[in-house]
Amino acid sequence: MGAPGVPRACAWLSRRLGPRGLALATSGISWITYGASIAVQPRYGTVRGISVLLGLRPMWFWGCVWITAGVIALVYAAARPGRDLPGVGAAMAPPFLWALAYALGAATGASTTAWGAVTPWASHALLILLIAYLTRPRVIVPKAVVPGGAD
Structure with a gap:
C-alpha cells in the first residue's frame, strides 16, 4: 500500500495536467533518467x-x-494544449531519433x-x-457573413 495522500495527489495531478500533460510529464521524467x-x-x-550517431558525437552528448x-x-506538461507544442516535439524527438539511428545501424x-x-x-x-492529436484544442471557425448577401 502507498502513502495515504498518494491517490489524492495523483487525482489532483491528473486534473491539473490532463492526459496530454501527463503524457508529457511521464515522457519528460523518462527521458531525463534515460x-x-x-x-x-x-x-x-x-x-x-x-553507432551511426556516435560517429557524429560521443554518447555523453546524446545523453544530454x-x-x-x-x-x-516536463516544463511544457503544465501548459495548455496548443501552447505546449515545444514539449510535444521534445517528447517525440529523442525516441524518433533513436528509431532512426537503430534503423541505420541495422541497415x-x-x-x-x-x-x-x-x-x-x-x-x-x-x-x-x-495523444497530442486527440487532445488538440478544437478550433471553431465562425460562419462568414457577407454584407448584403443572402443567408
Whole structure:
C-alpha cells in the first residue's frame, strides 16, 4: 500500500495536467533518467545500435540531448494544449531519433539486432503524436457573413 495522500495527489495531478500533460510529464521524467543513464554508463547494445550517431558525437552528448528534451517536455506538461507544442516535439524527438539511428545501424550492418529496437522507439514517438492529436484544442471557425448577401 502507498502513502495515504498518494491517490489524492495523483487525482489532483491528473486534473491539473490532463492526459496530454501527463503524457508529457511521464515522457519528460523518462527521458531525463534515460539520458542520465546513457551519459554515465551506456549499455553495449545501445552503443552498437546507434553507432551511426556516435560517429557524429560521443554518447555523453546524446545523453544530454535526452535530458534536455526531457526537461523541455516536463516544463511544457503544465501548459495548455496548443501552447505546449515545444514539449510535444521534445517528447517525440529523442525516441524518433533513436528509431532512426537503430534503423541505420541495422541497415549498415553495425548491429545485427538493431532492427528489433526500431519499432519500440518509433511507437513511443507515435503515441505522443496520437495523444497530442486527440487532445488538440478544437478550433471553431465562425460562419462568414457577407454584407448584403443572402443567408
